[in-house]
Amino acid sequence: MKKILIIEDDLLISSLVEFRLKKDGYITHLVQDGNEGTKAIESFDPDLIITDVMMPFKSGIEIIHYARKNKPDTPIIVLSSLGEEEKIVLEAFNLGVADFIPKPFNPNELAIRVKRIIR
Amino acid sequence: MGKRSTLVYFIVVLFTINLGESFAQDSLPYRDSTSFFKFLEQQEEIPALVYRFKLELKEGSEALLADSTFQFSQLDNSTWISKTYPNFSSWYAAGAEYLASDPPLLQPEFLVYEEVSDYQATLDYVSNLLRNQDIFIPESSLEVGDELVMLANLVPYEPMVKYRFHFFSDYKLVIVVSLIVFFLIMAIGMILFMVVIKTRHSKIEALKEKYEAQIIGPLSEVLFEKSEEEINLMTDADIYAIFPEKDFKKKLFKEVLIDKIISLNKKMKGDFKDKLKSLYKKFKLDTISYNNLKSKRWDVVTRGLVEINEMDVVEALPVVRDLTNASNFYIRSQSIATLLNLSEKVDLSTIKKQSYPLSRWQQMNYLRIIKYLQIQKSLNIDTLFYGENQTIRLFGYKLVRMLGRVDLIGQLAEIAPNVDDxxxxxxxxxxxxxxxxxxxxxxxxxxxxxxxxxxxxxxxxxxxxxxxxxxxxxxxxxxxxxxxxxxxxxxxxxxxxxxxxxxxxxxxxxxxxxxxxxxxxxxxxxxxx
The missing domain is CATH 1.25.40 (Serine Threonine Protein Phosphatase 5, Tetratricopeptide repeat)
Structure with missing residues (x-):
C-alpha cells in the first residue's frame, strides 16, 4: 500500500484530507509543522508528500527543498491558499512539485490528483 | 449582605477599632489624666504653659491666704489666685497637700499664653507641641505615683480616645492607611481575578480541544459518507449518534462546532460547501448566529454577522438590515457586507440611507463586494449620488470611475454644477x-x-x-x-x-x-x- 505524508498546520483540513485518502486505501501520516515534516520524510519514507506552504518552524518551500535533496523521486503536491504570492507558487513548480492545489479546494478532486500522480 | 457591603464593613471596622486605638496609644505617651500629669512633671518647662492655684474662700481656707508661698492676689470677692509656676514639679510640690485634702482647698489652673485653659485645651496644646517636636517624650518611664492619681482625680475624667472615630481626625494618616489598604485590596483582588481568569481560560481551552477532537472525525465522516439530501433528512437521533447528546447541548460545544464548520466552509469548495451549509442549519447553529445579532456586545453581533454571511442564513436578513445604521462601525460595515452578499434583490439604497460617514476602509470593503456583485445584480449605483452624507455621494462618484460606468455620466453631469467643491x-x-x-x-x-x-x-x-x-x-x-x-x-x-x-x-x-x-x-x- 502506498504511503502519503500530509504536512498541514490546520488540523481540520489535514484530518479531512487524511480521512479521504484512507478511504482510498492509502497509509497516511499527519504532521502539523515543518520540523516534524522533515523528520517524517526520513522516518515515514512516503510515496507522496502533500504539504502546505505557510507553516510554523519551516515553510513548505523549505520542505520541498529538503525532499528534493533527500528523496528526489518522491512526488509532492502543494496545498495552499490562492492568496499565496505568485513568486512562491512559481518557486514551488521550479523545484519540481507534481501539482499545486489552491484553497478552497475539493477533497475529492485532491484524491483524484493523488491517484493520478501515485499510480 | 452583599460582597460590596461586606468589604465596606471590613474597612470601617479596620479603621475604627484596631487602628484608632493603637494610633492614640502609640503616638502620645499618656492615655489618661494621671499619665498626662506625670508627663508634665517630667518636663522641665513647657513653652507658654504655666500653672497656678485658685482659692475659693470658704471655711478653713482663710489661713492659706496668709501663706506667703502662694502670693495670692484677689480676683473677685470670693476668689483668689496664686502666683504662676512655670515648672509643674515646683507648682505641684507647693500645693500637693491642699490639692489632696478633702474637700480640696485649692483648685489647679493652667494658663496657655496667659489665658486660663481647661484640662482638654491644655492637653491638646501639649499634644500639638509633642507632634510638632517642640517638646520631647522623656526617656524615663511613665510610672504614676499615688499623688498624681489624686491630682488627676481633681480633673473630670475624659477619655483621650473619646470616640472610635477619633482616628479620622488625623487626615494624613487616614489617607496613607487608606491608600495602603486600597492597594493591598487591589493587589489581592487582581491576583485572585487573574488566577480565576487563568483557571477558567485553561478549562475552556482544554474543553475546546476535547470538543475539537470529538468533532473532527464525525464531521469528516458525515461530509464524505452522506449526501446533501441525507443530511437534510437527519433526525435528532441521527445527530446524537454522531455527537454525544450531553456535549451537543452545551453552548461551548456548539461554538466550537460553528468555528470548525465556518473554517471548513472557507477552505472547501464544491458540494462540500453545500453540505456544510445544510449541516449548519440541521444542527440549528443558525439560531445561535441569529441570536448573536441581538446581543448588546458589538463583537458578538459582528461574529453573528460573519457567521450569517459565511453560511448564507438568508432568514436573518431583516435583522441584518436593521443593523446597517448601527452606531458601531464594525457592525455597520459587516451588516452592509452581509446584506450585499446575501440579498436576492439588493441595491445600494442601504448604503445611501446611512447617516454615518463611510471610512476609506469601508469603501474598500464595499467596492470589493460591489465589483463581484455588479455582474449578477443591478445595484443602482446612481442612488448614492443622492446620499444623505457627503462620504456616500463621494463613494458613488468613485464607483462610477472604478467600475467604468459611462452610462451614469449623464446623471453625474446633471448634478455636478450644483455640488460643493x-x-x-x-x-x-x-x-x-x-x-x-x-x-x-x-x-x-x-x-x-x-x-x-x-x-x-x-x-x-x-x-x-x-x-x-x-x-x-x-x-x-x-x-x-x-x-x-x-x-x-x-x-x-x-x-x-x-x-x-x-x-x-x-x-x-x-x-x-x-x-x-x-x-x-x-x-x-x-x-x-
Missing amino acids: VEKIEILKTYKIIGIHTEATFVNQCLRSENPELVVAAAKASGVIGDQVSAHILIELLNDQPSFQLKMLFLDNLMKLDQTMYQEYISKSNDLELNQIHAHLIDPLLQHV
Missing part, C-alpha cells in the same frame, strides 16, 4: 479617468474657481478632456505668476491639451522658470518625474 473634485477625477470630453465646459468652470484645490483638479482633468477654452484659461493662469508647482502643472497639462498653443506660449515667454520647466517636460528621462 469637494464633490466637484471627485467628479473631475471621474471625468478624467473615464475620458469624458463632453464635460469640458464643467472643467473650464472649475478652472476659473477661487478654490485652488478645485483649480488643480480641473487643470489635471483639462490635460485629458479639456478644449480650446481650457487652453486659453491655462495660459491666463500661467500669466498670473503662480507658484513653481502650479506653473509646472499648468504647463504640463497645456502641453498635453494643445501642443501648438504650448509651443507658441513657451517661445514668447522670457520667464527663466518656464523655460526650465519646459526643458524638464520635454526631456524623455524626466518627463514622468
Whole structure:
C-alpha cells in the first residue's frame, strides 16, 4: 500500500484530507509543522508528500527543498491558499512539485490528483 | 449582605477599632489624666504653659491666704489666685497637700499664653507641641505615683480616645492607611481575578480541544459518507449518534462546532460547501448566529454577522438590515457586507440611507463586494449620488470611475454644477479617468474657481478632456505668476491639451522658470518625474 505524508498546520483540513485518502486505501501520516515534516520524510519514507506552504518552524518551500535533496523521486503536491504570492507558487513548480492545489479546494478532486500522480 | 457591603464593613471596622486605638496609644505617651500629669512633671518647662492655684474662700481656707508661698492676689470677692509656676514639679510640690485634702482647698489652673485653659485645651496644646517636636517624650518611664492619681482625680475624667472615630481626625494618616489598604485590596483582588481568569481560560481551552477532537472525525465522516439530501433528512437521533447528546447541548460545544464548520466552509469548495451549509442549519447553529445579532456586545453581533454571511442564513436578513445604521462601525460595515452578499434583490439604497460617514476602509470593503456583485445584480449605483452624507455621494462618484460606468455620466453631469467643491473634485477625477470630453465646459468652470484645490483638479482633468477654452484659461493662469508647482502643472497639462498653443506660449515667454520647466517636460528621462 502506498504511503502519503500530509504536512498541514490546520488540523481540520489535514484530518479531512487524511480521512479521504484512507478511504482510498492509502497509509497516511499527519504532521502539523515543518520540523516534524522533515523528520517524517526520513522516518515515514512516503510515496507522496502533500504539504502546505505557510507553516510554523519551516515553510513548505523549505520542505520541498529538503525532499528534493533527500528523496528526489518522491512526488509532492502543494496545498495552499490562492492568496499565496505568485513568486512562491512559481518557486514551488521550479523545484519540481507534481501539482499545486489552491484553497478552497475539493477533497475529492485532491484524491483524484493523488491517484493520478501515485499510480 | 452583599460582597460590596461586606468589604465596606471590613474597612470601617479596620479603621475604627484596631487602628484608632493603637494610633492614640502609640503616638502620645499618656492615655489618661494621671499619665498626662506625670508627663508634665517630667518636663522641665513647657513653652507658654504655666500653672497656678485658685482659692475659693470658704471655711478653713482663710489661713492659706496668709501663706506667703502662694502670693495670692484677689480676683473677685470670693476668689483668689496664686502666683504662676512655670515648672509643674515646683507648682505641684507647693500645693500637693491642699490639692489632696478633702474637700480640696485649692483648685489647679493652667494658663496657655496667659489665658486660663481647661484640662482638654491644655492637653491638646501639649499634644500639638509633642507632634510638632517642640517638646520631647522623656526617656524615663511613665510610672504614676499615688499623688498624681489624686491630682488627676481633681480633673473630670475624659477619655483621650473619646470616640472610635477619633482616628479620622488625623487626615494624613487616614489617607496613607487608606491608600495602603486600597492597594493591598487591589493587589489581592487582581491576583485572585487573574488566577480565576487563568483557571477558567485553561478549562475552556482544554474543553475546546476535547470538543475539537470529538468533532473532527464525525464531521469528516458525515461530509464524505452522506449526501446533501441525507443530511437534510437527519433526525435528532441521527445527530446524537454522531455527537454525544450531553456535549451537543452545551453552548461551548456548539461554538466550537460553528468555528470548525465556518473554517471548513472557507477552505472547501464544491458540494462540500453545500453540505456544510445544510449541516449548519440541521444542527440549528443558525439560531445561535441569529441570536448573536441581538446581543448588546458589538463583537458578538459582528461574529453573528460573519457567521450569517459565511453560511448564507438568508432568514436573518431583516435583522441584518436593521443593523446597517448601527452606531458601531464594525457592525455597520459587516451588516452592509452581509446584506450585499446575501440579498436576492439588493441595491445600494442601504448604503445611501446611512447617516454615518463611510471610512476609506469601508469603501474598500464595499467596492470589493460591489465589483463581484455588479455582474449578477443591478445595484443602482446612481442612488448614492443622492446620499444623505457627503462620504456616500463621494463613494458613488468613485464607483462610477472604478467600475467604468459611462452610462451614469449623464446623471453625474446633471448634478455636478450644483455640488460643493469637494464633490466637484471627485467628479473631475471621474471625468478624467473615464475620458469624458463632453464635460469640458464643467472643467473650464472649475478652472476659473477661487478654490485652488478645485483649480488643480480641473487643470489635471483639462490635460485629458479639456478644449480650446481650457487652453486659453491655462495660459491666463500661467500669466498670473503662480507658484513653481502650479506653473509646472499648468504647463504640463497645456502641453498635453494643445501642443501648438504650448509651443507658441513657451517661445514668447522670457520667464527663466518656464523655460526650465519646459526643458524638464520635454526631456524623455524626466518627463514622468
